Amino acid sequence: MIITDEDFPKKICGRVFSYDDLVLIRKFITDNPSASRQKISREVCLVFGWFKPDGGLKDMSCRVALLKLYRSGLIELPAPRHRYGNGDKFSRQTPEGDPKDPIIEPAGKLTPLEIQRVISKKDSYLWNEFIERYHYLGYKPLPGAQIRYLITCPLGYLGAIGFSAAAWKVQPRDTWIGWSKDQRTEKLHLVVNNSRFLILPWVNSKNLASKILSLCAKRLPGDWQDVYGYNPVLLETFVEKDRFIGTCYKAANWMFVGCTKGRGKLDIFNEYKLPVKDIYLYPLINDFRSILVDA
DSSP: OOOOOOGGEEEETTTEOHHHHHHHHHHHHHHHHHHHEEEEHHHHHHHHTTTOOTTTBBBHHHHHHHHHHHHSSSSSSOSSSSTTTTTTTOOOGGGGOOSSSOOSGGGGGSOOOOEEEOOOHHHHHHHHHHHHHHHOOOOOOOSSSSSEEEEETTEEEEEEEEEEEESSHHHHHHHHHHHHHHHHHGGGEEEEEOOOEEEEBBBOOOHHHHHHHHHHHHHHHHHHHHHHSSSSEEEEEETTTTTOOOOHHHTTTTTTEOOOOOOOTOOOOOOOOOEEEEEEEESSSTHHIIIIIII
16 A cells, blocks of 8 residues: 555554654664564664553554554564464464363352462463463454463363453543543553453353452452552453353443444554444542542
8 A cells, every 4th residue: 555644643552653653663674674573663662762651661562553554554574483473373282271071160169269370481371272272262462561360270270361451542431431532641551451351161160250350350450560560440341242241240340331333442544343342341449530530
């Protein structure tokens, strides 16, 4: 496609890219033909001053933005060096990830129920494998800041859940919060998206999903503080209307605030038609609005 000055600026992953930015990115890629996608994203962060609140590079958000530009035909990127990266399928399968004997005990009897943060490479591979093999959306890297958990009990693994960067612009959520465009730009990092949730298909345990959500809501702020240096104040999630009815979120006291319009959160050309999803929110503190809006 032909790119002109009139096509810019474009907002992607919360950052406005100008035409000059695009030229700089293209030049770096051309001048550094051996650079990996990771090196390119880190360089873009450094050149454009794209940093997280804790001072680290917004590397994951930048990777997603570059991938979006690439898929839109705006830049060229080198081939990914890992088959499971950049949205490709995670093809690794292990005996640990194979189906197990059914678990049918109610959640109250699966004690101790443990929310295990994914830290090691082994746990990361297993989380990816579970999502790829058993989640209807399959595996792809989560955007931006993120924390993942494996759910375990003495009988074995029960599921996997992931939290990551919030959607940039969601009208029902933004109306419910009551923040302005500038406030959203400044405070969006304090909203975290529950982007993946999986109960393994051989697990049929009454009240388990809502219990996991409640435990994660208590656990996540401390872990986020440890990893990123700040506490989120609100959780969001999107539930595909034609596939689920959000029972576990309702049972865990998440609030329904409206529906999406069928656009992806990274859609920069308004041309992707996606399933309509119900939007649920969960405040992590009582006075979250005083932080997101009034502060």
